[in-house]
Amino acid sequence: MANRREKRGRRKRRRKPSHRKIKRIIDGADFINSMPDEILHHILSLIPTDLAMKTSVLSRRWRHVWCETPCLDINVCRLNGGTVNQTLPSYTAPKITSFKLLTSLDHNTAPEIDSWIEFPISRNVQNLSVFVRDFKYRKTYSFPVSFYLSSSLKQLTVTLDFFYMTPTCKVSWKSLRNLALRRCKLPDGSIDNILSGCPILESLTLGTCRLLERLDLSKSPSLRRLDINRQYCDTGPIAIVAPHIHYLRLTYSSTPSTLLDVSSLIEANLNIISSRLCPLTADRYQTMALKMLANSHNVERLTVGETLLQILSLAELRGVPFPTLKVQTLIVKTEFVRSVIPGISRLLQNSPGLKKLTLHTMQQSHVIMDMHPLKGFYPDQCWRSKCEMFPTSKEIYEMLGCNDATSKLVASFSELVLRNAKTLEMMVVWLGGSYFNDDAQWFQQLLQMVATLSHDNNVSILLKRSNC
Missing domain, CATH: 3.80.10 (Leucine-rich repeat, LRR (right-handed beta-alpha superhelix))
Structure with a gap:
């Protein structure tokens, strides 16, 4: 019994903070309190104003710090209008650098919102962000x-x-x-x-x-x-x-x-968002995509999204002519899937001055032809005969995380690019985390394979990991 009491007493003594630890806490608080106002204002400008206001209870030093912060972020949906009306008169800074306001017509009147907007304007605000909501879509402002x-x-x-x-x-x-x-x-x-x-x-x-x-x-x-x-x-x-x-x-x-x-x-970033709610056929999307590309034929830097690549693939399989591009840097955002390969190939062939290609792998949401079918045309059959080394959108989900499959996809894509881009000097592949398991040895082997391709073709090929 005595031994148990001794052990219990030792545990209690260990839990009690030492004088040295307490001193460190006090010194840390003193360090923050001794900071210049400009630094404290910057710290408070990074958080919503209702949280910044709560720091006034920390000490006498902090009581009025928030009132002089040059950046205010007011969410009236979280901080009710009455509180805002009481808060703003306490603000003492002569000038506001940044003011963010999120409010709602469901809970606040137009005159109230007017006063909240006029407040930063009267303080010569430089950066203003206003979001006025109406959840019932019946009012206006x-x-x-x-x-x-x-x-x-x-x-x-x-x-x-x-x-x-x-x-x-x-x-x-x-x-x-x-x-x-x-x-x-x-x-x-x-x-x-x-x-x-x-x-x-x-x-x-x-x-x-x-x-x-x-x-x-x-x-x-x-x-x-x-x-x-x-x-x-x-x-x-x-x-x-x-x-x-x-x-x-x-x-x-x-x-x-x-x-x-x-x-x-000089630079264009192009994409199309398809939706089942939109009544267009895939043929109409094709016309829109080619016009978009033709209007941008003089750009030096071009970014193309996944849906646009699918539509360009459709046009390529149908033999529709593409414009010749002056692009020197091409960025594509897509998966290693069959439905985008013909479009990428044609873009490369029609960019005779291309110097750099960057691929960002990302998880594709859908295949546009599944949502907007074509009459009398079955692209899957054409893609299977020309791009069989690449999986369909459904097949790739079964391959995600399989390192061997990813190695083959990277090799096939690199070879495809090198065949079609004769003037290429650099290729960068950002490989998303869903494409591989965290195997350092495998990734080193993949880097070695890429280095061999790079050396044999006199093209700098870089493989990088991304969090997408």
Whole structure:
């Protein structure tokens, strides 16, 4: 019994923190408290404002630190409107660098939202992000006039639940360089007003915006980057005039995007999102894909997504002519599957100046011909005869994680590229984790095989692991 008591006592003594450990904790707290305000403000700017406010109870030193943080992130869906109305008057910083607001018309009134937007504008905010939600899709919201007249804005992101964004005045965003509009209803007159008020705009993002039929960027000489995502079926067709842009990222579904003028384009990232909800046939997708490729034939750097590769494979099997490309760097994002191989082969053959190819392996979601079948044409039969060394989309899931199968796929793909790209100098393959087990010895053998191919063909081939 005495021995048990002694052991129990020793365990209790061991659990009791030593004076040295307590001193380290105190010294650590003193170290944080001794940091300059600028560092503390930066730390608090990385977390939502409602969490930053809770640090005021840590000590007298922290009581007012959050009030001077130049970056605020307010989620009214998590922090109720009454609390926000009480919080903002406590804020003492004369200038706001960044302000993020997420609110909902289901719980907040338009005048409240107006006041929350006018608050950072009155503090000369530079980076503003506003997301106004309406979970029932029955209400609408109009921004206050001061929002459209802010001369301090440099970066602006607006996300709406498909409300009209119709300025009630002449827009004047004289300092704005980066603009992102998502899920907005944008009549042509509204976007023209917005663009005319952004004389130094450099980057424009339009994400699933509706009603926009023509995007004329000819009067935006400083605009260099354009990102358009039109993956919903009801966004409607759009004609794009963008003679000054250098970079274009274009993703759409059933509604075509016509590139009327992209004469300065250097880099393009292209893909199509197919959906069972869209009524298009695979033939229609084929027409859209080839037009997209033809409009980008002058680019030096081209990124092609998985669905677009499938559609190009369909066109190749049908003998449809491809445009000749001036691309020097080609990036493809797909799996090692049969349905993309003819399209990749034709892209390589029609890129006589290609210097570098990068492949990002990724898990493919579907085969477009399964969702949009062709009348009187069975691509699987053609692919089987020409690309039998590559698996179908269904077969590859049985092979994932099999190192031997992956080695054969990498070898077959490398040989395919080397046969079709005569001017290639470098190939980079990013191999996703689903393609192999974590076997260091096997991976070294795979690297050796790639090195042999590289040496025999005088092409630098790099194999890298990715987390995709």
